[in-house]
Amino acid sequence: MADPVLTARRAISVPADALVLLVGAAGSGKSTFARRHFPDEASVSSDRFRGLLTGNEADQRVSQAAFELLHQAIGSRLEAGLLTVVDATNLDLLSRATPLDRARRSRRPALAIVFALPAEVCLRRNRTRPRVVRPAVVRRQSASLRHIRTDLEGEGYAAIHIFGSESDIQSAVVLLTPASELSEPARPPA
Structure with missing residues (x-):
């Protein structure tokens, strides 16, 4: 019999050795989601490396230096077979290419979790953050998500999950x- 709690919720299966790319505008809830659902040590963040530097x-x-460290950490974790959650905007192919390449070389699965919330939601959330991103940047980031499913489908993910609302995330x-349990590592782009 199915668990009634899980059937009312959206279940996302994540292999323990996977690369998980969180994709979304500033203020979309990526970091909050990572803190709620993944072990702290699994999450690597460009912001965290900027803070360290x-x-x-x-x-x-x-x-540039922060992303070099981020990519090095991603590669090391994946080579060790560790769950690696990349908490960055990851909005364009160039930002996703290196982590995906590291997953392929390590023969690890890659998943994308997309936070495609309306710009107004991201702007509202952004205003309450300690580090406020300029509204024009948040709008531009949100607009870049219009065709994200099509963009991601050709990149070789084992799974793509897209949240379109706050209730989807919750x-x-x-x-x-x-x-x-995973049958195949990240595939080369089509």
Whole structure:
């Protein structure tokens, strides 16, 4: 018999050795989702590496160095067979390419969880954050999600999950599954 709690919620199966790319605009809830559903040590973040380098997670001057460290951490975790959740906007192919390549080389599955919330929701949430992103940037990021499913489908993910509302996010349940249950690693782009 199915668990009634899970049937009322959206279950997302995540292999314990997977790469999980969180994709979405600033203020869409990626970091909150990562904190709620994944072990803290599994989450790697460009903001966190900026903070480690300068003491300020919003310091864009060190973005290149922060992303180099992020990619190194992604590769090391995947090589070790560890769950790796990438908490960054990941809005374009270039930002997703290196993590996906690391997953392929490590023969690990890649999943995308997309936070495609309306710009108004992201803007409202953004105003309550400690580090406010300029509204024009949030609008541009939100607009870039219009064709995200089509973009992601050709990149080789084992699964793509798209949240279109706050209730979608709140009803999600992440189920960590053994690494051996996945049938194939990330595939090269079509």
